[in-house]
Amino acid sequence: MPVKRRIKAITFDLDNTLWNTNDVILAAENALYSWLKEHATRLTDRFNPNDLRAQRLALIKRKPDLSHQISQLRIESLKLSLIEVGYNKSESGKLSTLAFDFFYAERQKVKPFPQVEKTLATLKKHYHIGSVTNGNANLTMVGLDKYFDFSLSAEQVGANKPSSKIFGAALHSANCEKHELIHVGDHPIDDIIGAKDFGFHTIWVNYAMNEWDLEEKPTQEVKQFNDLISAITTIETNLDNAY
Ligand SMILES: [Mg+2]
Structure with missing residues (x-):
């Protein structure tokens, strides 16, 4: 029997999530x-x-x-x-x-973290992949556009993360239910609290190994991009067990 995937789509923040921006x-x-x-x-x-x-x-x-x-x-x-x-x-x-x-x-001369391209290629086989950014990185110029089904920016949508407006646009593009989407990002408020309040699962990429000091927590946390697939698998498994 084919595996029933509880998650249909994954959206990524870009700056400081897929590469260092500053x-x-x-x-x-x-x-x-x-x-x-x-x-x-x-x-x-x-x-x-x-x-x-x-x-x-x-x-x-x-x-x-x-x-x-x-x-x-x-x-x-x-x-x-x-x-x-x-x-x-x-x-x-x-x-x-x-x-x-x-x-x-x-x-656009950013350098994606080492495992980014390989991980995106793997994820793309199973999920709808999107980007949601407050910045103006251009995935085509960066060379990663082939892994993304859709890309949204605050400029296009007319609202910054953590606004529900931009996560609503992401949900519309992903064409699934809120609980079938995971948003991945580095910013506690813009990415994690914003996406969580909207109803998405969240993965906090915490390369700097900071303490999480907000009351609402991310669904999962990773300290390196390499651990992303196992964090997604954990979310899927926990959802399976909840049924
Ligand atoms: Mg970011």
């Missing part, structure tokens, strides 16, 4: 600053990378909707800074778009 973003911002030194000297004469970062944060405060449109946020913030240092509107528009395209390509 160093890559920092490197991309530095590379962008070098690019700007060449193409927008008036801007770099006046502002350093920290200034540009502070300007983005200030813009989110003025326009909170941009917090889930992080690509647009970078473009708009840069455009305003370019205007401030004397570029006209049209130059600023063009430069900010070109600068973002440069940053975006650099930002």
Whole structure:
């Protein structure tokens, strides 16, 4: 008799779950600053990378909707800074778009953790696989798109994790019941509490070996990506035993 799978779909957070992100973003911002030194000297004469970062944060405060449109946020913030240092509107528009395209390509230079590709290939044979990110990683540019049946970002959906809106969109794409989906991610609130409150099973990837200090707990926890398949099997087995 074929195995009855209780779980139909698995969704993944991307940044800091499938790869380390922070160093890559920092490197991309530095590379962008070098690019700007060449193409927008008036801007770099006046502002350093920290200034540009502070300007983005200030813009989110003025326009909170941009917090889930992080690509647009970078473009708009840069455009305003370019205007401030004397570029006209049209130059600023063009430069900010070109600068973002440069940053975006650099930002995709992430290196998936060693077991990620092999694990995804195995999981794809049995489950519907999706990604749910607040960021702007591009799975095609990263080279992992062939393992994913669907990809959702806060920018597309118009809401960040932990909002139920983005997990609702994931459920719709996964085309299964809430209790048939496991969400995997590193962020205690955005990934684990958000997905759990929505009704999904959850696996917390805890590479930093932090203590879990919230009242609601993840369904399973892994300390390395390698342990993911056995955590999924444990969830399936526990569900089987509950029947
Ligand atoms: Mg993450």
